[in-house]
Amino acid sequence: MVFALVALVVLALLGAVHRYVWRRFVGDTTAPGSRLRRAGTVAAFVLPLLSVGAMTSGRVGAPFWLQQVLAWPGFLWLACLLYLTLALLVGEVVRPVLLRILARRDRARAGAESGTSSGTPAETSGTPTEVPSETRPRTEELVKSGSAGVSAPSDAVARTASDASGPVAEPEAEPAAGTSAPAPAPHPSRRLFVSRVVGGAAAAAGLATVGYGAYGVLRGPSVRRITVPLAKLPRAAHGFRIAVVSDIHIGPILGRAHTRRIVDTINATSPDLVAVVGDLVDGSVADLGSAAEPLAALRARHGSYFVTGNHEYFSGAEQWIDHVRELGLVPLENARVEIAGFDLAGVNDIAGETEGQGPDFGSALGDRDRGRAAVLMAHQPVVIHDAVEHGVDLQLSGHTHGGQLWPGNLLAELANPTVAGLERYGDTQLFVSRGAGAWGPPVRVGAPSDITVVELASRQA
16 A cells, blocks of 8 residues: 555655656747647657666566666666756856847847937827917918818818818828837747757756766766775784675676676676675576576685575565586575675675564674674675674675766765664664666766775774
């Protein structure tokens, strides 16, 4: 029931946003019945359907080729919708300012034209000049001055009446001298002009943002390096380097080439150990097993280790655990191994609780020697308090993507103790990776993908 209500709210919100975007980009800028309006209206219905298809096709078991067909336009449109809407909202502030500026300019121009086209009042007035009454000829004088004939007085009276009331205006096509004809409405209208300017600027800004964010994901992650001092780390382990990679998200969009770029980037850092901290895939082994095969080429002196993320439990976690083991990675399923100078532990993701395979900190950390430094691999940062309780020195996590799409980082902060980077909780330090891939839209804005080389430092060195 709750899920249905949330779904209805989300659909209503998406419908309202699409209506707003259509109105600003199509309704306000195109003529009724025009080809552009028809095309924009069709897109306003088709694009959200593609997005829904992209989000649901994998969950309902659609063929993988269909998932790939829907994923690119469907997920990219979601990113475009976000940044087009944000750009339009900024435009709502600019729009009335532009309208006022243009209205003021038009009034100033009209005043200037009126001033230059008018002369002295007497010369330009379309009405006759008033004649003082004492200088007007009296009717009796006009009668006396008339020549013979009975009709003279009546003619004079008629002329006098005509003179007294001014000239009789005859219908004319042109306006009287000194008056200006009504100015034709500007074409395009001021409001249409502003709508097109604001809409064009919003489209350019939104699409450019999405384009740059997509380029960053497809180019591959960059390498970051941090040093983390551990109080219990022996001098012999000083300088030990762990390549931390999370949220690779191999799927319908990011495939084998994406995996190869990540493996090459990791190997170029010559790490002592590789930690793959969950959310490796978005799909089944049958569909994505070959795309994950480049992981077999990972090279590290002390090996490569893997823990599950929440997306593995959407994709067949047991099958993926078996597959990564075949590729040479060591899955840590609520387990621990001893590395030279410290313990490396890993716990299942909390999403596994629905399958009875959730995190078990007792199994992973309960019987260890607390005099040794402990590094924990756990996909979600929210388990940091369990790590503190079990005496972990450093927790390596992912899951947040650093927010992935600004302002998504604000939402991520509400659900996670740390969104990205290194923070301390009591005696435990938590490092959260922004991830090497992307979920949903293959776009990152304000949260570039990365692989982080964590160099452990001994205080005894």
